[in-house]
Amino acid sequence: MTRSNALYAQSGGVTAVINASACGVIETARQHRDRIGRVYAGRNGIIGALTEELIDTNKETRRAIAALRHTPSGAFGSCRYKLKGLEQNRREYERLIEVFAAHDIGYFFYNGGGDSADTCLKISQLSASLGYPIQAIHIPKTVDNDLPITDNCPGFGSVAKYVAVSTREASLDVASMARTSTKVFVLEVMGRHAGWIAAAGGLAADADMDLPIVILFPEIPFDADKFLARVDGMVRRHGYCSVVVSEGVRGNDGKFLSDQGLSDAFGHAQLGGVAPVVARLIKQGLGLKFHWSVADYLQRAARHIASKTDVDQAYAVGKAAVRFALKGHNAVMPTIERLSNRPYRWKVGLAPLDKVANVEKMMPRNFISRDGFGITTACRNYLLPLIKGEDYPPYKNGLPDYVQLRNMPVTKKLKTDFEIS
Amino acid sequence: MTRSNALYAQSGGVTAVINASACGVIETARQHRDRIGRVYAGRNGIIGALTEELIDTNKETRRAIAALRHTPSGAFGSCRYKLKGLEQNRREYERLIEVFAAHDIGYFFYNGGGDSADTCLKISQLSASLGYPIQAIHIPKTVDNDLPITDNCPGFGSVAKYVAVSTREASLDVASMARTSTKVFVLEVMGRHAGWIAAAGGLAADADMDLPIVILFPEIPFDADKFLARVDGMVRRHGYCSVVVSEGVRGNDGKFLSDQGLSDAFGHAQLGGVAPVVARLIKQGLGLKFHWSVADYLQRAARHIASKTDVDQAYAVGKAAVRFALKGHNAVMPTIERLSNRPYRWKVGLAPLDKVANVEKMMPRNFISRDGFGITTACRNYLLPLIKGEDYPPYKNGLPDYVQLRNMPVTKKLKTDFEIS
Numbered sequence: 001m002t003r004s005n006a007l008y009a010q011s012g013g014v015t016a017v018i019n020a021s022a023c024g025v026i027e028t029a030r031q032h033r034d035r036i037g038r039v040y041a042g043r044n045g046i047i048g049a050l051t052e053e054l055i056d057t058n059k060e061t062r063r064a065i066a067a068l069r070h071t072p073s074g075a076f077g078s079c080r081y082k083l084k085g086l087e088q089n090r091r092e093y094e095r096l097i098e099v100f101a102a103h104d105i106g107y108f109f110y111n112g113g114g115d116s117a118d119t120c121l122k123i124s125q126l127s128a129s130l131g132y133p134i135q136a137i138h139i140p141k142t143v144d145n146d147l148p149i150t151d152n153c154p155g156f157g158s159v160a161k162y163v164a165v166s167t168r169e170a171s172l173d174v175a176s177m178a179r180t181s182t183k184v185f186v187l188e189v190m191g192r193h194a195g196w197i198a199a200a201g202g203l204a205a206d207a208d209m210d211l212p213i214v215i216l217f218p219e220i221p222f223d224a225d226k227f228l229a230r231v232d233g234m235v236r237r238h239g240y241c242s243v244v245v246s247e248g249v250r251g252n253d254g255k256f257l258s259d260q261g262l263s264d265a266f267g268h269a270q271l272g273g274v275a276p277v278v279a280r281l282i283k284q285g286l287g288l289k290f291h292w293s294v295a296d297y298l299q300r301a302a303r304h305i306a307s308k309t310d311v312d313q314a315y316a317v318g319k320a321a322v323r324f325a326l327k328g329h330n331a332v333m334p335t336i337e338r339l340s341n342r343p344y345r346w347k348v349g350l351a352p353l354d355k356v357a358n359v360e361k362m363m364p365r366n367f368i369s370r371d372g373f374g375i376t377t378a379c380r381n382y383l384l385p386l387i388k389g390e391d392y393p394p395y396k397n398g399l400p401d402y403v404q405l406r407n408m409p410v411t412k413k414l415k416t417d418f419e420i421s
Numbered sequence: 422m423t424r425s426n427a428l429y430a431q432s433g434g435v436t437a438v439i440n441a442s443a444c445g446v447i448e449t450a451r452q453h454r455d456r457i458g459r460v461y462a463g464r465n466g467i468i469g470a471l472t473e474e475l476i477d478t479n480k481e482t483r484r485a486i487a488a489l490r491h492t493p494s495g496a497f498g499s500c501r502y503k504l505k506g507l508e509q510n511r512r513e514y515e516r517l518i519e520v521f522a523a524h525d526i527g528y529f530f531y532n533g534g535g536d537s538a539d540t541c542l543k544i545s546q547l548s549a550s551l552g553y554p555i556q557a558i559h560i561p562k563t564v565d566n567d568l569p570i571t572d573n574c575p576g577f578g579s580v581a582k583y584v585a586v587s588t589r590e591a592s593l594d595v596a597s598m599a600r601t602s603t604k605v606f607v608l609e610v611m612g613r614h615a616g617w618i619a620a621a622g623g624l625a626a627d628a629d630m631d632l633p634i635v636i637l638f639p640e641i642p643f644d645a646d647k648f649l650a651r652v653d654g655m656v657r658r659h660g661y662c663s664v665v666v667s668e669g670v671r672g673n674d675g676k677f678l679s680d681q682g683l684s685d686a687f688g689h690a691q692l693g694g695v696a697p698v699v700a701r702l703i704k705q706g707l708g709l710k711f712h713w714s715v716a717d718y719l720q721r722a723a724r725h726i727a728s729k730t731d732v733d734q735a736y737a738v739g740k741a742a743v744r745f746a747l748k749g750h751n752a753v754m755p756t757i758e759r760l761s762n763r764p765y766r767w768k769v770g771l772a773p774l775d776k777v778a779n780v781e782k783m784m785p786r787n788f789i790s791r792d793g794f795g796i797t798t799a800c801r802n803y804l805l806p807l808i809k810g811e812d813y814p815p816y817k818n819g820l821p822d823y824v825q826l827r828n829m830p831v832t833k834k835l836k837t838d839f840e841i842s
Contacts (some may be wrong), residue, residue: 010597012597014594014597014598016590038534044600044601047600047601071593072593072594073588073590073593073594073596073597074598075595075597077597077599078597078598078600079598079599079600079601079602080598080601081601081603161819163724164819164820165820165821166719166722166723168820168821168823169437169493169494169718169719169722169723169724169725169821169823170717170718170719170722171494172492172494172722172823173435173493173494173718173722174718175494175498176435176494176495176496176499177434177435177495177499177500177501178432178500179465179466179468179498179499179500180465180500180502181467181500181501182718185717185718187719196468203819203820204820206818208817208822208826209820209825224804226473268739273694273697273713275715276694276697282658291717291718291839292694292715292717293715293716293717293719294696294713294714294715295714295719296591296606296712296713296714297590297591297594297595297606297712297714298587298590298591298608298714298716298719300588300593300594301587301590301591301593302590303590304586304590304726304746305725305726307819341597380834381706384818384819387819388818388819389819390812390816392811395811396629397627397730397805397806397809397811398582398584398585398624398805398808399586399589399625399627399630400586400589402588402589402590402593402630404630404631409459
């Protein structure tokens with residue numbers, strides 16, 4: 001058995017649990033020093049690989065690496081950068097091979113969503129295309145929950161839990177105020193293309209807790225009249241109502257609802273936010289007092305209320321990625337396979353990367369209620385196990401005791417710099 | 422010793438822990454059935470007292486009342502309604518006396534902020550002014566932390582913890598993304614007049630965690646040039662920056678920064694939100710990519726991340742209110758007295774209500790750093806004990822197991838209805 005080094009990199013929008021996957025990779029690799037010499041991390045993802053800005057994770061203590069499991073965000077830095085095809089940008093691939101060769105990289109672990117699956121696939125083909133022997137394993141991560149084959153994506157369960165908990169809490173709040181003040185609360189959540197995150201708002205109400213919730217999915221073209229009628233009905237029956245709106249909701253014209261040509265007194269375009277747009281419609285159409293919130297990064301960074309299922313799975317796919325690599329796999333991705341719902345049981349499976357890259361998994365239509373404003377029992381059964389369990393970080397002085405790594409650089413060996421295009 | 426009933430009512434914006442005060446009141450009253458017959462609650466605060474819509478808390482199980490301690494929002498409904506002076510609206514006071522007399526109310530507990538302290542004071546004077554014997558005790562509650570005499574207000578510590586935790590988490594997130602994407606994150610928090618809540622954002626960074634945070638306080642007139650220079654410096658040094666902005670920030674002209682005359686393509690006024698205004702300034706002035714969030718109700722409803730100090734104190738002031746009443750007090754408010762900082766020790770004190778009503782406690786200037794964008798050590802020492810400790814609610818199916826009370830009505834005894842003006 002030969003020994004070589006590993007390169008781990010984080011990609012795209014970060015999550016509450018992507019560092020748990022990093023923890024799984026590094027802890028597992030450290031148990032196999034005969035095969036994996038050192039684990040390097042790309043500073044700011046694949047960009048660090050291109051610019052030879054590598055981080056030596058061996059310089060981190062066992063305790064610091066363990067703390068990654070309860071620390072949100074991307075500890076080594078992430079990036080939004082998609083490698084073009086080999087034909088369009090051969091110099092990037094040649095540069096990667098230079099860096100890999102200089103640092104004896106034999107394993108590449110790329111932790112990201114759909115775009116990074118594509119990048120990882122291209123790197124996995126370097127052996128065949130450019131003659132550099134490497135095993136590339138993709139580790140799934142995305143709050144959007146839109147990767148195919150895997151039952152769910154690490155990162156999603158914790159956002160779903162945050163949105164479900166927050167919707168429950170804010171609904172109780174507005175219920176208290178509705179007699180003389182706010183009657184509608186609007187919460188904007190992520191999900192540019194798929195309504196998975198918005199759907200989680202529906203979990204706030206259940207057999208134990210009767211709360212009126214209207215969901216706006218990106219999958220359902222927005223119909224203002226139907227929506228207002230629905231809100232009006234809820235407020236008449238319950239006295240109040242919560243609206244969970246996906247940032248990706250579009251009108252019948254296909255345009256994002258958030259892109260309504262808002263501008264200030266000077267004619268400057270106003271920037272983003274579908275919640276205020278929906279709130280204004282409610283005010284104008286129904287005359288109801290409202291409050292609105294935009295969760296934005298708070299939802300995906302909220303490690304303090306992470307789902308235990310999600311943390312466990314994020315760690316497990318990191319660990320599995322190393323095991324798969326040691327077994328000789330290339331161009332694969334560990335997946336989550338659901339074995340049963342009650343009790344919820346799952347295991348790690350394996351998917352070929354060419355079946356993952358550039359495929360987006362949308363919400364099945366039968367997860368959205370017929371009227372388009374709620375979730376079905378099928379959806380609830382799918383979602384509930386993913387938000388199950390709490391996995392609280394340790395606290396110090398009233399605040400979560402998250403880790404900031406030392407992130408010591410690996411000495412550069414190449415004489416050339418590389419400009420990111 | 423005579424026995425009479427008690428009326429408890431919640432007032433103003435609700436919090437993560439106002440129900441813990443309700444729990445303290447009801448549990449303590451139940452231990453003194455020789456003196457307090459039944460505890461009624463006003464449905465939607467003082468409005469329920471005026472309309473004779475009372476809730477019989479004796480119909481709730483011991484278990485349900487105990488669960489109030491971990492349930493956010495106002496379990497009996499709250500209201501925004503301030504009684505006018507006796508001269509201006511004598512009929513309201515006469516009506517209250519009718520309702521009190523019909524239901525043998527001898528104790529009135531009003532749980533709220535500055536406005537309700539004023540209402541409670543007026544009711545405490547009914548014995549003298551209209552000859553109806555009643556003891557009125559005010560129980561402090563406000564996320565704004567602006568009541569005088571008391572060292573802090575129940576409700577504030579949990580919002581402060583939420584803001585500190587969220588700022589820490591979102592800052593780590595933007596730090597991960599800054600190389601190729603978002604460089605500035607803007608979080609809008611509550612605090613129309615005082616910067617207490619915004620100040621809590623400053624706790625996110627400490628000796629253990631180096632995070633660049635800029636705070637915009639309502640106490641400091643907004644200076645766009647100074648602000649942009651500050652953000653620019655932070656981004657140059659750290660690569661990114663978080664901005665915590667109070668909803669109450671005003672420009673030099675005294676106008677709210679959120680009130681910038683934004684309008685949509687049809688000329689409709691755009692509704693609220695200072696975060697997008699600040700974000701646009703950053704984009705226009707520095708050309709930096711940003712994200713923004715508006716926490717709104719999420720921050721004050723976030724019982725899932727409540728401060729243990731806050732929960733304990735909210736419960737304690739509820740309990741103390743009943744004890745003070747049984748000792749014969751009238752027109753008083755239990756307060757929190759800080760005995761020491763390290764270790765943090767506190768006890769419940771007593772303030773005369775006429776010294777509380779209509780007095781607003783602002784942030785001391787020496788709590789804000791000289792440049793106006795941060796907190797001082799004095800401020801940190803004040804705030805830290807208030808966010809200390811976690812007091813997690815129980816969970817069921819991945820969600821907090823909050824209680825919804827039965828809220829059974831007390832049979833009306835009066836023949837007349839009452840119109841709320």
